[in-house]
Amino acid sequence: MNVNMEKFVEGLHSYLSKQIQPLADRVKNLEQGGSGGKSSAKILFDSVRELIDKRQKPLLKRIEDLESKLESIESKGLDYCGTYQRALRYERGDVVTHKGSMWVHVYDSSCNYEPGSSPYWQLAVKGVLK
Structure with missing residues (x-):
């Protein structure tokens, strides 16, 4: 082999070794x-x-x-307050009767909304009006 070819092979070997070494280190680390x-x-x-x-x-x-x-x-719990009265303040858990039905106040804040006209009241028992 001539001198130029030997230098080329040595250079190629050196270059490839530098490129492969990090991969070889990673494989060794994983192993x-x-x-x-x-x-x-x-x-x-x-x-x-x-x-x-x-x-x-x-x-x-x-x-x-x-x-x-x-x-x-x-x-x-639930607190029955009798028939609904506009002048009273109701809180969560208060139960009233209104127009023949039973309603439960379901919000923390009190309100003056009539049962059946707002989301503050939930119908518990539907009555029959005559």
């Missing part, structure tokens, strides 16, 4: 368990767990808020 001794599965598991925890936190807060609200509602 040994990857990233600082952690397996790829462990890294994936940790990433998924972190994502779940991040998404779960606001949901847990919302559940706590709803449980607290439910406890507040259940502790009061």
Whole structure:
């Protein structure tokens, strides 16, 4: 082989070695368990767990808020107030009769709206008008 060909082969070998070395290092790292001794599965598991925890936190807060609200509602129960009177203030859980039907006040704030004319009241028992 002539001298020029030998230099070309040496140069090509050197170039390819530099290109292949990072890949060889990555393969060796993966064969040994990857990233600082952690397996790829462990890294994936940790990433998924972190994502779940991040998404779960606001949901847990919302559940706590709803449980607290439910406890507040259940502790009061329903309070029958007789027939509806425009002059009275009604709160959530108050029950009245109006035009032969029974209505439950379903909002926290009091109002002067007549049952059946606003979303503040929910029909509980429909009466029959004669």
